[in-house]
Each structure stands twice: as structure tokens, then as C-alpha cells.
Amino acid sequence: MYAFDYCRVAAADEAIRALREAEDGSFLAGGMTLIPILKQRLARPTVLIDLSGIVVLGGIGEDEQGLILGALATHAEVAASPLVRRVIPGLAEMAAGIGDPQVRHRGTLGGSLANNDPVADYPAAMLALDATIRTDRRAIAADDFFTGLFETALAPDELIMAVHVPVPDLFAYRKFPNPASRYAMAGVAVAVTGKGVRVAVTGAGLSGVFRMTAMEEALAADFRPEALDAVPVPAGQMNEDLHGSAAYRAHLVTVMAKRALAAAR
């Protein structure tokens, strides 16, 4: 690893100030993405600003609209939270399927969203659930947040504070995990809300997480797994790599969508 400086801050404004003052600073949450990147020398920040001491970024709660998940909520905390399990059980289940227990003990919601890895699970869940990402300066709808491979609407010095998740009528997420990394080869989240059906796909698309509107329309008319048989998934928009061809991923998207539908509650 290249050398860098390290600072731990106690408040959001302190973190942002430290980042602005740094030549090339980076926020550090669970480190489950950032530290592997540093080990591979794929990034060379001058200072890491550790967010773990910012108490207001932690915690899991609710208001009239739904769940409020702090940016520092770990995957293990979301998976084990009695509140999340009661209100959106499929979200707790999704968190329980990220990586392995050691990754879940440290990896955070905020880190996962900010990173927007095209094979990560949370982006699909939050996009389907029509969540709102609250930062230090504004609220960003999930529809506007994920802008491309590892790209988000966040400004370089913008800090995710919490995520607001409206309670759906039904929700489930299913992924076909890469057997080595546990990341999604294809993952599909299906949510039914008062506003309609939302289907979001991760792991498969050429430009990262996306909403599968053709499936949403088909399911609005007929909410059964068989309704998806008639919906083509264009292989031309799928990712192709050593783990699978574009045609295989297109096939997986339909299979995962059907499984999510069958599991939705």
C-alpha cells in the first residue's frame, strides 16, 4: 500500500472540511471496498477520513414514511435488525446475503451506495424500493442517484448521511452469486408500492444498475412469474466477462426476476 495520512472525525461537517482541505482525500467507512483498492494500488489518496466516529451516521430507525437507515449501518446490523425484519423482511434478507459474515460486520450501506459497484446488491434494492438518499446538503431520489459504473450523483465532497426507505407492500431480492466473490452475476429486486411495480437489475447491465421498465409494465398487468416469459431481456445491453456471456446474463435476469417475484412478501 502507498502511504497516506489518517484522521478520525466526530461530526459530518468536520469530515467534509477535512476532505476539502486534503489534496486528494477519501472518506473511509467499513473499508471493505476502499482497503482492497488501496492494497491493489488502484488509488492513491493522501488522507483517509474515517467516518466511524460520527454517531449521527449510525443507527436504524423509522418514521411515518418508512425506514431510516444510517449511512454507517453495517450489512450485519441491517440483516439482524428486528425493525427491518418486521417492516421490509426482504431487505434484511438481502443484507444477509452480501459477501460473508466478516464483510457484513464492517461493510456499510453508505459505502456500498457511494461506491455503486455494478455488481453490488444494495443499489438494486434501493432503486426498486424508491429510496431517497439523504446527504449533508440534499435529498437524492434513487432514480437520480446511480449514474453509471461506479458513478453516482454525489459531489466529491458530499457525504451520505442516511437512506429513507418507504415501506413497500411487497419486496424481494434474488441474486445468482458468483461462487467465488458472492457478488451478483445477476440480481433482481422487485418492489410493489402504492405507486406501482418497480424492478431493478444489478450485476448484469452494461452500465450498472438499471430499472427494467418492460418487466414493470408486464407485472402491472399480470403480477405472476409467468408474465415475465413474454418480456424480452436484450442481451445487447448485458455485460459480458470471464464469468458469463451477455446471453447467459440476460437469461439469468429473467430467472432471478421470477424468483424474486415468487419470494416477494
Next chain:
Amino acid sequence: MPVTVSMRVNGTALTREVEPHTLLVRFLRESLGLTGTHVGCDTSQCGACVVHVDGLSVKSCTMLAVQADGAEILTIEGLAATDGTLHPVQAAFREHHGLQCGYCTPGMVMSAVDLLRVNPDPDEAEIRHWLEGNLCRCTGYHGIVTAVLDAAARLRATPRTPGESAV
């Protein structure tokens, strides 16, 4: 710039200067000489480096020593009793051929101890799911799973906190 960190490792309080880019595993092995914690990969996937930080199993190769400032660390060296009596999970690994070369074993054991904390009575599928982040190139996992099942039964019969006599 070096940073001063304080933590308790296997019950002993210590304060040291570390470079911010020093990984926790490197700190444990090279600064403290606790070489029971292994490094098996560069990709955070193998789990040979698993230790407990504030009671939770984590990959010490994917954490900076500075992030452990103020924490309570338990490594494989702190698991057995001070008189050398093995922890029930260690004893079960030995009896059920849960190891061959032993490279993955410290991480496997630390991960299994954590599983039995959250789930004292896991079935085989739950054990395999929990050990997803611990890779073994030798055993084929069967002996490991048998060992964890047996250790769980022993611990249910006589509960014990890890490292209790080492602390």
C-alpha cells in the same frame, strides 16, 4: 505520519506508534509477534486472517491498525486457556480432522467461534453458509463442518466465553 494507537490484544492493554497504512494483520504479526493470524490472499476473500474486533469476526487484512484504536482484539493465541487447554472449537478441529496443513485453521476457528456466539445450535447448512468467507485448500470442509457441529454441542453442554482465562 505515524499515529499512536491503544488497544487490548488478548486481554493485554498496549499502546504503539503505527503508520496509517499498516494493516491490522501486519501489526499483529510483525509488531506484536502474534503470527498465528495468517495472510492467505490479497483480495479479502480467504479468511485466513480472521480475528475478533470488539467481539465480531473481521478480516484483519482488510482493516487498518489505526481503525482498531480503542478496540478489544482477540486472536487465535488468546483462545486457549492460560494452562494450554484448547478452546472446545480448537479441540474439536483436532479430533475431527478439521485441519491438514493448518494454514486456514486460525481464521476458520475464529470464524466458527463467532458463529457459535450468534447461533449456538447451527445446522450443517448454517455452518457452511457462515464459513463462506473462509477458504480451505486441503480438507474439503467436511471435517471442519463436523468439528463445528461437535464444538457447538460441547459448548451448549458447558458454555464458556472465548479467551476467558487468557484475559
